[in-house]
Amino acid sequence: GQNIDQPTEMTATEGAIVQINCTYQTSGFNGLFWYQQHAGEAPTFLSYNVLDGLEEKGRFSSFLSRSKGYSYLLLKELQMKDSASYLCAVTDSNYQLIWGAGTKLIIKP
Amino acid sequence: ETGVTQTPRHLVMGMTNKKSLKCEQHLGHNAMYWYKQSAKKPLELMFVYNFKEQTENNSVPSRFSPECPNSSHLFLHLHTLQPEDSALYLCASSQEGGQGHQPQHFGDGTRLSIL
Helix, strand or coil, X not given: CCEEECCCEEEEECCCCEEEEEEEECCCCCCEEEEEECCCCCCEEEEEECCCEEEEEXXXXXXXXXXXXXXXXXXXXXXXXXXXXXXXXXXXXXXXXXXXXXXXXXXXX | CCCEEEEXXXXXXXXXXXXXXXXXXXXXXXXXXEEEECCCCCCEEEEEEECCEEEEECCCCCCEEEEEEXXXXXXXXXXXXXXXXXXXXXXXXXXXXXCCCCCCEECCCEEEEEC
8 A cells, every 4th residue: 555654743942953754655655745834834845855865945955765765854943833734745657645644833932 | 926816715614515726827827736735645636627627526526526627627526525525625736737848827726624
């Protein structure tokens, strides 16, 4: 079966750095997405990786290793507004999006 | 503002009621999606419409009936729901369905509670 694994919950301190991991086992691979979802709000697109390596966008970076079936989202200089759930999703060989259950990130002052 | 608007935001209904959820996108996209989001579970894809044609029905019970009159509007008609159907229902759109690199844009969802 197809599976996306990410931690259920993480806690970090304001101003610090946090890395949210995502591992996947899917039938084929056509890209990996990260979304942010604040409580009661829509998921919003953060990043897309299809090639190995690191993609940086301001305070957020996303890394992909296709050979390891592994990605991480790196958040730097954490702010209280970064408290949210972070969803990892992989596009399989049929271009279907397979979703993880999300990681709830709690930022403490 | 994501460009995708869902109404109502909250809905409480009895198991014998009939109601509809509405989604409208202002992004000029050609694909629209319905998802079910339950606590601590992955998003469950329910239906996909690409250029107004249904291209995906993920074994969804017939008590959920989608309708896509045009590329900008999507409805989910609800009838005789069960308590386990209580969840957040999310609508999304993308430029075109079946394109692995295109992100989906989501609405804020309808929080549905079945009594």
